[in-house]
Amino acid sequence: MDLRIFTEPQQGASYDTLLTVAKATEDLGFDAFFRSDHYLRMGDADGLPGPTDAWITLAGLARETRRIRLGTLMTAGTFRLPGVLAIQVAQVDQMSGGRVELGLGAGWFEEEHKAYGIPFPKEKFARLEEQLEIVTGLWATRTGETFDFHGRYYDLTESPALPKPAQSRIPVLIGGHGATRTPRLAARYADEFNMPFASVEDSERQFGRVRAAAEEAGRRADDLTYSNALVVCVGRDDREVARRAAAIGREVDELKANGLAGSPAEVVDRIGRYAAIGSRRIYLQILDLDDLDHLELIAGQVQSQLR
Known part of the structure; x- marks a missing residue:
């Protein structure tokens, strides 16, 4: 089981804070540092x-880390034109020496769009499908050839499809709870399917849908990596767990029901339940x-037991 650190900087964090966490992520042996892609805080x-x-942020971290993978859960498709996004991600991949992964979603948080003057179209999912085809198509185009795309929302003509990433293929992550369109998109474009903030039972059902969609699309279901994103709150004893839960404004019982909370042994056992239904990576x-x-x-006490 790979453990990755996943941050929500819109809640309040400077670049220096994120750099400190990313360096700790690397020094402590975690697999990757990921962050959300939001411009407005949520909750209180x-x-x-x-x-x-x-x-x-990831461009900066690419130059200040050496080993860990770097990526987004999830980049909002509403924030950037797909051609521009392909350039940005490829450049950061070059800057990192080939350590970048792209999580791409439709975008959902309308308030942040209003707050910063970003259009919030109704047909976000249809746009996402075109974005995925464009981004992956640009990267896959051979050097010296051009890329064309003529869709409903985007139109590219004779793009040189540059720059190229350092990796031969940047891993693409798709995630979500949707029962039909999301598995279909994952089957077509994703290297990894991520189930965010879901129970073992809901994760198992959604993984099953994605596996079926992959096989229907002519892929082996095991060609995809299946993962979960879960809030974590670990303590050496009950008092420490309660202190950490209070610091993030959550209740211990709720965290134990919906996330990874409790003693190291409790959290290892909970992760084992996700592993049993096919999850191979936890954010x-x-x-x-x-x-x-x-x-x-x-x-020291959770990751060390999962290796």
Whole structure:
């Protein structure tokens, strides 16, 4: 089981804070550092000092880390034109020496679009499908050849399809709870399917839909990696668990029901239940980015038991 660190900087984090967490992620032996792609805080957080851009952040981290994978859960398709996104991600992949992964979703948080003047179209999912075809098509076009796409929402003519990523193929992540269109898109474009904030039972059902869609599309179901994203709150004892839950404004019982919470042994057992239904990677949502002791505890007493 791979453990990856997943952050939500829109809740309040500077680049320097994210750099500190990313370096701890690398030093402690985690597989990757991922971040959300949002511009507005959610819930009761004040959001200070303000948002950071996902791909500018990852470009910086690409030059200041050496081993960990870097990516987004999920880049919002509403934020960037697909041709521009393909250039940005390929450049960051070059900057990292080939360590980038792209999670791409339709975009859903209407309030942040209103707050920053970003169009919020009704037909987001149909646009996402064209975006995936364009981004992956640009990267796959041979050097010296051109790429054309004439869709309903986007039109590209004789694109040189440059720059090229450092990797021969940047892994693409698609995720979500949708029962029909999401599995179909994952089967066509994804290297990894991610189920966010879901129970073991719901994850198993959705993985089954994706596996069936992959086979229907002519792919082996096991060609995809299946993963989960879950909030994590680990403590050496009940008091420490309660303190960490309070720091992120959550209740312990709720976290145990809907995430990974409790003692290291409890969390290892919970992760084992996800592994049993085919999950091979867990994105640990870290909500208190100043609590580096939390990362050390997870590395020393959870991750060490999963290798």
